[in-house]
Amino acid sequence: MNTKTMLAALQGITAYKDILTLPVMECALRLVTRTVLGDGLGGLEAYTDLFYRLRMEDFPGLGAWLADALRWSDSPYPRLVERDGRDPALEKAARLDISALEVLASVDCDKWLAQLGRLLDSDYQGVVTSLPRWQGGVPFSFDSLTQAYQKEGAGKFARYRAFVWDSGQLIPVAHPDCPAASELLGYDSQRAEVERNTRALLEGRYVNNVLLYGESGTGKSATVKNLLTLPGMEELRIIEADKANLGGLPALIRTLDGRRQKFIVFIDDLTFDRDDPTYSVLKTILEGGVERRPRNVAVYATSNRRHLVRQTISERAGDEMDRSETIREKTSLADRFGVRILFQGLNKAEFLALVDMLAGQRGAELPPEELHRQAVAWERFHGAQTPRTALQFILSL
Numbered sequence: 001m002n003t004k005t006m007l008a009a010l011q012g013i014t015a016y017k018d019i020l021t022l023p024v025m026e027c028a029l030r031l032v033t034r035t036v037l038g039d040g041l042g043g044l045e046a047y048t049d050l051f052y053r054l055r056m057e058d059f060p061g062l063g064a065w066l067a068d069a070l071r072w073s074d075s076p077y078p079r080l081v082e083r084d085g086r087d088p089a090l091e092k093a094a095r096l097d098i099s100a101l102e103v104l105a106s107v108d109c110d111k112w113l114a115q116l117g118r119l120l121d122s123d124y125q126g127v128v129t130s131l132p133r134w135q136g137g138v139p140f141s142f143d144s145l146t147q148a149y150q151k152e153g154a155g156k157f158a159r160y161r162a163f164v165w166d167s168g169q170l171i172p173v174a175h176p177d178c179p180a181a182s183e184l185l186g187y188d189s190q191r192a193e194v195e196r197n198t199r200a201l202l203e204g205r206y207v208n209n210v211l212l213y214g215e216s217g218t219g220k221s222a223t224v225k226n227l228l229t230l231p232g233m234e235e236l237r238i239i240e241a242d243k244a245n246l247g248g249l250p251a252l253i254r255t256l257d258g259r260r261q262k263f264i265v266f267i268d269d270l271t272f273d274r275d276d277p278t279y280s281v282l283k284t285i286l287e288g289g290v291e292r293r294p295r296n297v298a299v300y301a302t303s304n305r306r307h308l309v310r311q312t313i314s315e316r317a318g319d320e321m322d323r324s325e326t327i328r329e330k331t332s333l334a335d336r337f338g339v340r341i342l343f344q345g346l347n348k349a350e351f352l353a354l355v356d357m358l359a360g361q362r363g364a365e366l367p368p369e370e371l372h373r374q375a376v377a378w379e380r381f382h383g384a385q386t387p388r389t390a391l392q393f394i395l396s397l
Contacts, residue, residue, distance in 0.1 A: 001111055007032045009100035015077045015093040016101075019069050024053045028062060028104060031112065040119030047112060047131065054134055061135030063105035070098065070145055074155030081149035082158075082260055098142045105140075109133035157237055157261045161228055165241040165265075168248045176238070178229050179222045185354060185387035190341050191223050194300075197339055198227050201262050201298050202235060208338025209286055209299040217388030218343035220302040221268050240266045246281040253285065257294035267301040279333070286336040301337065351375070351385035358394040366397070 010020075010029060019025050027050035034042035050062070059065040077094035080087055110133070117128045152158050162176035184191065194210060201207045212220040227233055241249055249265065256263050265285070286299055334340060346354065355375045356368070364371065375393050383389035 001107055001115075003032055003036050003115070006100070006103055006107075007036050009096075010104065013097045013100060015090060016070065016073055016075050016097045018073055018075045019066075019101075022069060024050065024057065024059075024062070024065050025069070027053050032104070035112075035115050035119065038119055040116055040124070043116050043119060044124065044128070047116065051132055051134055061105075061137060063137045063139055064135065066101050066105050067140035070101070070140055071148055072155060072159045078145075078149045078154030081146055082154045083258065084150075095142050098140070098145065102138050102141070105138045106136070108136050153260050157259055161237055163237065163239045165239055165245055165249060165252065167245060170239070170252065176225065176228065178225045180229055181226065184219055184222055184226060185358075185391070186346070186350070187219060187223070187343055190343055191226075193339065193341055194223055195227065195230065197298070198236065198264070199232065201264075201296070202233065204295065206295045207298050209336070210301070210339040210341065211334055211337035212300070212302045212341050212343060213304065213334070214343030215345045215384055215386055216304050217383060217386035218345065219387055220343050224264065224266055224300050224302070227264070235261050236264065237261045238264045238266050240268065243267055243270055243278060243282075246278045246285070249281065250284055253294065253297050254291070256297050259296060261296070263297045265297065265299045267299065270301040270303045283333065283336065299337075303334075346385045346387075348376075348385065351379065351390060354387060354390045355393065358390055359397075362394055364394060364397050 007029075010032060013020060020029065027046055031043055031046035031050055034040075034046050054060075054062065054065055057065065059068070077090055080090055113128050113131060113133075117125060120128060156163075156170075156172055160172035160174065162173040162178075164171045164173060190212070194212070197207050197210055212223060214220065225238070227236060228238060239252075246267075253263075253265065267282075270282075285293075287293075352372050352375060355371065358364075359366070359371055366374070374397075375390070378393040378396065379385055379389050382392065
């Protein structure tokens with residue numbers, strides 16, 4: 001193998017620069033560079049580091065790792081193909097990059113070890129011959145990657161459906177907690193309204209932001225997360241953000257504009273204290289400033305409070321001349337959600353009917369009168385008349 005030619009091709013990568021910065025690729029580049037420079041010890045260290053990194057990331061070989069890295073790359077060429085764009089210069093650069101990476105992946109481990117054996121003295125020969133090998137092969141091509149970008153999109157938004165926004169970082173969630181429809185109890189009309197708004201978002205329409213408010217335990221958060229399980233929602237993505245981490249979200253939302261996926265920025269259990277600095281950030285997210293919210297983004301929030309901002313009696317009775325305007329300003333935040341859906345507690349008949357249904361599903365054998373008596377007692381001491389309380393009662397039997 002001609003390692004100098006290989007190194008030159010790898011150093012000439014232009015369309016997939018993001019891959020060069022990943023730890024596995026850094027080890028591979030170091031292995032090629034050390035062998036070109038005749039540094040046997042440096043090459044040996046790079047080889048062992050590369051094997052370690054591949055196993056740490058659970059890949060059997062360098063070709064398999066490259067196939068994965070290229071498939072989910074968010075570099076310019078995959079983004080171009082995702083949006084059906086054309087750029088002959090970029091396409092040519094991507095072809096050359098993938099060709100260089102195909103050559104790298106095709107080199108058998110025995111060839112690397114033979115090269116290292118020639119660079120090291122006899123004291124190292126036993127170590128070199130006993131080193132583990134990774135799996136060979138080139139399971140990717142320019143055409144197959146391009147087809148995947150066209151069909152399924154590019155980058156992390158194609159790979160994952162749920163994310164957490166934490167301290168300015170967008171963290172993918174490989175296995176999101178999305179309740180199935182069978183786990184949602186009651187509130188069919190409320191859920192249908194959320195679904196209608198979301199399907200309009202997926203159709204490319206500019207939709208309202210949504211506030212789900214009402215008693216705790218009624219399934220507000222579950223309603224939002226369940227959307228990912230519904231048919232026809234394959235292009236939907238949910239980004240969950242804690243109220244305390246809203247800073248930086250406007251900049252993130254700006255980057256979502258133009259992506260093929262549709263995004264719900266989900267803020268759970270939203271309530272503001274007096275003079276909360278994130279209050280103004282949320283106002284900007286909901287209504288924007290000079291820049292309008294992207295068409296493919298909507299904000300969904302849940303809260304136990306209708307007006308979102310806590311008020312004290314002293315605030316209402318204070319001596320501020322314009323206190324009524326201040327109160328209106330604070331309570332108007334909820335009005336910035338175009339769709340506001342109430343999840344109120346069940347009445348007694350609805351609560352007991354739900355208890356009966358859950359008892360039947362789980363094989364509870366208490367007589368109906370005793371079941372109802374215990375359910376009422378449980379609700380009195382453990383919560384409100386909500387689906388969560390009914391389920392907790394059945395589980396306690």
